[in-house]
Amino acid sequence: MRMKTTDQKLTIVPPGHPLQGRVSPPGSKSITNRALLLAGLAKGTSRLTGALKSDDTRYMADALSAMGVAVSEPDDTTFVVTGNGKLLPPEKPLFLGNAGTATRFLTAAAALVNGTVVVDGDDHMRKRPIAPLVTALRDLGVTVEAPTGCPPVTVSGTGDFGTGRVIIDAGLSSQYVSALLMAAAGGTRPVNIELAGDEIGARGYIDLTVAAMRAFGAEVTEVSPSIWQVGPTGYHATDYVIEPDASAATYLWAAQVLTGGRIDFGVAAAAFSQPDAKSYAVIASFPHMPAVIDGSQMQDAVPTLAVLAAFNETPVRFTGIENLRVKECDRVRALSAGLSNIRPGLGIEEGDDLLVASDPALAGQTLAAEIDTFADHRIAMSFALAGLKIGGITILDPGCVAKTYPRYWDELAALGVELTGDRP
Template sequence: MGRAKLTIIPPGKPLTGRAMPPGSKSITNRALLLAGLAKGTSRLTGALKSDDTRYMADALRAMGVNVEEPDDTTFVVTGSGKLTAPAGPLFLGNAGTATRFLTAAAALVDGTVVVDGDAHMRKRPIAPLVAALQSLGIDASAETGCPPVTVHGTGKFQASKIQIDGGLSSQYVSALLMMAAGGDRTVDIELLGEDIGALGYIDLTTAAMQAFGAKVERISAVIWRVEPTGYTATDFHIEPDASAATYLWAADVLTDGAIDLGTPADAFTQPDAKAHAVISAFPHLPAVIDGSQMQDAIPTIAVLAAFNETPVRFVGIANLRVKECDRIRALSTGLNAIREGLATEEGDDLVVAADPSLAGQRLEASIDTFADHRIAMSFALAGLMVDGITILDPDCVAKTFPTYWQVLASLGVTFEDDAG
């Protein structure tokens, strides 16, 4: 059983040392799926081993792929070029990438696949992805508009074009792109609407697809063309997780520390690496921060903003309401637990009032993480500066950064532990 709570003791000194973020969750789950769809053996190095990637690996095993784990950062994946129908439903916890990606990939299976998750995942929308699959003539259904999803796949498509609202989760688009290369005809995927979501994640997807031999081309600002090449096994190195790096970058500026991540900020290709420039501006963060292209970094920056010199308004973050939890509500709830009035929700914007005088105070606050790893890791940052911050359900960090508390400890942070 996980710990019930963890109280952070402010270090009262700069945090210094070497702290390596784990491998990228986003890239690991893309690479696992592509290796599983490929014919032959792929070696994935620098990979993340966490709840989310284990769900993906176990689902691939259930569909006939051999996945070996010779060490803590390597997957060796051997596939036949074809996924087979699993014996029962695929259970994917609250792993958004695994659920969205496998819902689309199920169309390539000759048989029936049920994609399901935990109680949180059963509240996360998937209807737009199901509708996009149906537009290709794929028999897919989700009665509630959320998982479970049932897909009766054949590997064949009855249309050559998919249109999907680009303002929705970029995971839908990535799922369709990766699936399309395994089909029987060239497919164009077109994003509709003016607000195109996290484009950087689509770039991550197409780069990974190309590494595994797919032919995918962006033929206009909103259209990608995917040829039916299938995938070829390859050796693939996964860069560190930029979303995980944001906590360390923020801890560095908050404590005036010297934390070496081992990878320079400009070497990351993930969208959340854009957060480094914003975080580096602390304590003079911009008055308005658009989170649309770095959504997973917003919890980090929102907690950082509590200690900024001036208030910060976060815009372009409506999708945070349908992540592992309603992150806008979780952030405002947690910040206001530290000091009433510190955060306000205005529509889908989050306004953080900012109060640099919080640093050094004792303010007892129990932070409800809503079982969300990013809420737990972000509010740990408040505990570096404010005495009395207790994180509830701290072990939910296992979703993407299982060693988070050990990494902070290695930098000089201490805790009061409650095994629960």
């Protein structure tokens, strides 16, 4: 994992020409971390190809290694994972940085450990809520302590996962549901997992979870749109191909339309199964993006869309994005601050909505602005897009992109974008 480099700055020089070339987005973070956990819970050796190697996935791999799973990396896009169907108690707390997927998934999986597991993270992760998952685990009979409602979480596992029916509030994150689903298959009795109400963040990610579980041998039945039944099948090893990351692709799709370029991704937008791929149609509508965009089902694409909207013909309001306040940072606040640092009033918070006061005339101007990324990879990568059209855009802590897209700056440079300052 990278060392923090918050004193580093990187300035993007507008290329002044269409971006053209071939770029291969990294493997999906969401799918890689699901596959790593399932392979770790499985009996036998699994080969995960097309995988993402980044801070978030290395935290997951290291945590599995600490719990007795053998993880090797024969090349830059492959994990070979060998497990015996059980996780062992780690010798020390699992440190997961600011990796939300790894933290939530491993908190539930820790119930399958016969012993105590402490799941912890950095200062940012210690502010991210996990109470709904803790409550659900307790309802299943798991002994869990999280005094602040955020990590660190202490799980006293018994090697089982409880039984019966559990209701989970997934209004803040679909990851709570995914965490329960994946761990439930490792128990000894069936478990019904039911949503509390209709609110759920990015439901498409649950579909990713169920698909991955079935690939590793689990039996998951969707009883209704809000109830899943998971059988106590455990998992078996399998070879699993991970598709490219749709969230990462959004930056390249946006760079393409902003510069009038043509970038070959090696995969069609329609081939992605991840929720953020829904943003492709919105990006393709630029500079005539919709007046209102509901970001609830493509949350990680919202930073890309918001920066792109700055150059749209008409203002754009983003709704359904309240969950962005509990991501790696408060992304609604970070977006409004960054946009308004470029030009006062360009980004306005109205409740939990974000209003972008679009102005195509921004393109071609020089507006010196330092963008505080708040150590958030998506804020850094999305505001780099503004630098493709506006001179003077400087990204603070550019190395934070290592969380999910370590080669992001290299890819932009390969497309012909000049970068000055501290290149990670």
